[in-house]
Amino acid sequence: MSCSQTIVDYGLRSIGYGERLLPKTDITLCEQFVLIGSGMIWNIYFAVLALSLGFMFSITLALGKASENPVLNRMSRGYIFFFRGSPLFIQFFFAYEAFVLLPKLGVDINLGFAVINAETRWLTKAWLGALIVLFLNTSGYAAEIFYRAYRAVPRGDVEAAQAYGMTGKTRFWRVIWPTMLRIAWPAYTNEAIFLFHATALAFFSGFPAWRQQGDALYYAKYFNDKTFNPFIPYPIAAFYFILFTLVIIFIFGLINKRLNRHVAPSQRQSIRYRPQFLR
Amino acid sequence: MMSFCQTPADLESFAWFSCYLTTANHFSFYWSFITVLLLVFITAPVALLFGFGGAVAKRSTIAPLRWFGKIYTNMVRGVPELIFFLFVPIALDQAFEYVRYKLLCEDSSAPVYQGNDFVVCAAAKLPLSTAEAWVHTTYNFSLAVLAFAIVFGAFAANVIDGALSAVPKNQLETASAYGLSKRQTFWRIHVPQMWGYALAGLSNLWLILIKATPLLFLLGIEDIVYWAGYLGKTKTSFFAYPHGDWRLWYFLALLVFYLAMTYGSEKIINRLSRRFAKGQATLGANEDKAVAT
Numbered sequence: 001m002s003c004s005q006t007i008v009d010y011g012l013r014s015i016g017y018g019e020r021l022l023p024k025t026d027i028t029l030c031e032q033f034v035l036i037g038s039g040m041i042w043n044i045y046f047a048v049l050a051l052s053l054g055f056m057f058s059i060t061l062a063l064g065k066a067s068e069n070p071v072l073n074r075m076s077r078g079y080i081f082f083f084r085g086s087p088l089f090i091q092f093f094f095a096y097e098a099f100v101l102l103p104k105l106g107v108d109i110n111l112g113f114a115v116i117n118a119e120t121r122w123l124t125k126a127w128l129g130a131l132i133v134l135f136l137n138t139s140g141y142a143a144e145i146f147y148r149a150y151r152a153v154p155r156g157d158v159e160a161a162q163a164y165g166m167t168g169k170t171r172f173w174r175v176i177w178p179t180m181l182r183i184a185w186p187a188y189t190n191e192a193i194f195l196f197h198a199t200a201l202a203f204f205s206g207f208p209a210w211r212q213q214g215d216a217l218y219y220a221k222y223f224n225d226k227t228f229n230p231f232i233p234y235p236i237a238a239f240y241f242i243l244f245t246l247v248i249i250f251i252f253g254l255i256n257k258r259l260n261r262h263v264a265p266s267q268r269q270s271i272r273y274r275p276q277f278l279r
Numbered sequence: 280m281m282s283f284c285q286t287p288a289d290l291e292s293f294a295w296f297s298c299y300l301t302t303a304n305h306f307s308f309y310w311s312f313i314t315v316l317l318l319v320f321i322t323a324p325v326a327l328l329f330g331f332g333g334a335v336a337k338r339s340t341i342a343p344l345r346w347f348g349k350i351y352t353n354m355v356r357g358v359p360e361l362i363f364f365l366f367v368p369i370a371l372d373q374a375f376e377y378v379r380y381k382l383l384c385e386d387s388s389a390p391v392y393q394g395n396d397f398v399v400c401a402a403a404k405l406p407l408s409t410a411e412a413w414v415h416t417t418y419n420f421s422l423a424v425l426a427f428a429i430v431f432g433a434f435a436a437n438v439i440d441g442a443l444s445a446v447p448k449n450q451l452e453t454a455s456a457y458g459l460s461k462r463q464t465f466w467r468i469h470v471p472q473m474w475g476y477a478l479a480g481l482s483n484l485w486l487i488l489i490k491a492t493p494l495l496f497l498l499g500i501e502d503i504v505y506w507a508g509y510l511g512k513t514k515t516s517f518f519a520y521p522h523g524d525w526r527l528w529y530f531l532a533l534l535v536f537y538l539a540m541t542y543g544s545e546k547i548i549n550r551l552s553r554r555f556a557k558g559q560a561t562l563g564a565n566e567d568k569a570v571a572t
Contacts, residue, residue: 085541086534089493093504094530097511101527197359204361204497217361224369234366241359 003030014038014213022212022222029232032223036236039216044244045127046199046215050134051192057135058142065147076143083140088133088198092205095133099123126207134202138195145191149184150176182259189252193245200241216240299520308506312536315492315503318424322488325428327481330435337440352440355433364494367426368419375405416500423498431488438480443469445476475555482548489540493533507533 009019011034023031064076083091102123123129153176161175200217203209209218216237223233284298299305337348355363376399384400401407406414446469454464496504511526 081541082538086537087490087493089496090504090530090533090537093508094527094534097524097527097530101524197361200359200361217359217365220362221365224365230366230369230373234362238362241362 003028003034006030006034010034011038012041014041014215014219016211016213020211024226027223027227032219032233032236035219036216036223036233037240039214039219040240040244042126042202042213042215043196043199043241046131046134046202047192047196049131050138050199051195053135054138054142054195057139059146061139061143062146062150065143066150080140080143080147083137084144088137089201089205091137092130092133092201092207096124096129096205096207099129124207125210126202130202130207134195134199137198138191141195142188142191145187146180146184149180149187152183153179178259182263185252185256185259189249189256192248192252196244196248197241295520299522302520304506304510307501308503308510311501311503311506314420314500315495318420318427318492318495319488321424322427322431323485325424326431326435326484326488329428329432330437330439333432333436334439334443337436338443348436351433352436355430355437360430360491361494361497363430364426364491364497367429368422368498371422371425372405379405419498419500423495423500426498427488427491431484431491434484434487435481438484439473439477441480442473442475442477446472478548478552478555482544482552485548486541486544489544490537503533503536 006028010023010031012018013022013035015038022035061076061079064072065080067073067076123132157175157179158171161171166174200215203214203218204221212222214222220233220237224230227233284301333348333351335348336344337352339345339348379402380399383402406418450468450472451464454468455461459467493502493504495502507529508526511524511529513524514521
């Protein structure tokens, strides 16, 4: 079987298109490359959605932690401690068991033009359940980053804004917010990278893969179990992860450039990879 | 085992629970918590040693050693640590067996990868198939410790390397002005001052190490995740203590365990960082340094 045929068969296998049976014997290098690459679709799906949803929620949490309202403050602090203080692995297990115990209810959501049936059963599936866990988890980590950045906003900037008569929302959106985002960005880039790496946990914990549709590591482990040779599938998975890590660094670097466009070149913060945020 | 536990079916709920929580399986569960603590306390010093070695190698003037240090410290960038945890123990295991295969087997000409199998002769198996169960357990556990130490050593090497660069140049220049040799400067001035800078990063790693311990489960060790899943499963009336699906509660107990570990560690780290900041001419000396986690 030629490699192009393999790409047609297994290129979208992880999301349910193409050949149904996974290769069992005479596994070729091409099959490993294609199938593990196909699994990356899941990692990217989890990372993109969890990060974009988590970004907004984490800023709410960060402002909650910085707020003087005791209820908001306590709640945000507790949330951040919970998600940063316990292993993501256990969070996955716990969430899965909790979702399984939920009564099997179905809710019809009327969107006006179409009716969506939201069932609690979906929560036990990785595409929704694992996404929710990753979203909640990254919100906790990112909230801490944004909270620290908020505290690091120069006092002079805020006082200057006050002197110009800016208050409340105007002061926040025009002065605090851009500076906070700029200060937080290098650390947030690291968070994005680590969330991306953490997506590899999704199919290894509570959430089962449905019809052998899993992520890159799921297929890497599959090949390892079939061939007993870890030296091919895991480096392939590592290769894909490094590739997409570089993509993340590139995209976040562009955003960093834009956030820093008004800052003198000597004072700009460059993104430095610091492996200190894994969960 | 209490004497009244003979017939659990007729017991009241309090007595039932006191019996239920003291079964042999539950003691294995409690023991697995100790395994986790053991792993953390063995891995941390080993990883620190690897990290120190890696950082020193990276700054070495000997080129091959420097390349090795660079490769080692850069290895953890860009790749999920999970892949290392799956890869390193199997790779180490096969490497050990391969070396023994070359040394111990009479006929070591056949390839070890035969189709889909990794084949060595019985004498080269590690541990020997005749070995007792505890040898297998210990061997698997040490492979896990080694895997953790290699990965966290790479992280620690990054931290220590950064801390070594953070020590002010004038300190080292003053040392050489006083006539200290390179070696003396390194051990008496550079390294002692480095710890203060490395503390924040290293305590971060400690918290991360604690949170990485559930990955033991993936290495096939009967750790807390395994036992929580096993004990929590629905037990039918064939079992002495039938109950429904209690996995949620077992995992909740694990969450609480980890949160308590994190909380306690943070308290100790805050105290340590206050002590290390004493006598340092840094901003942090006068205020309580919040430790980044």
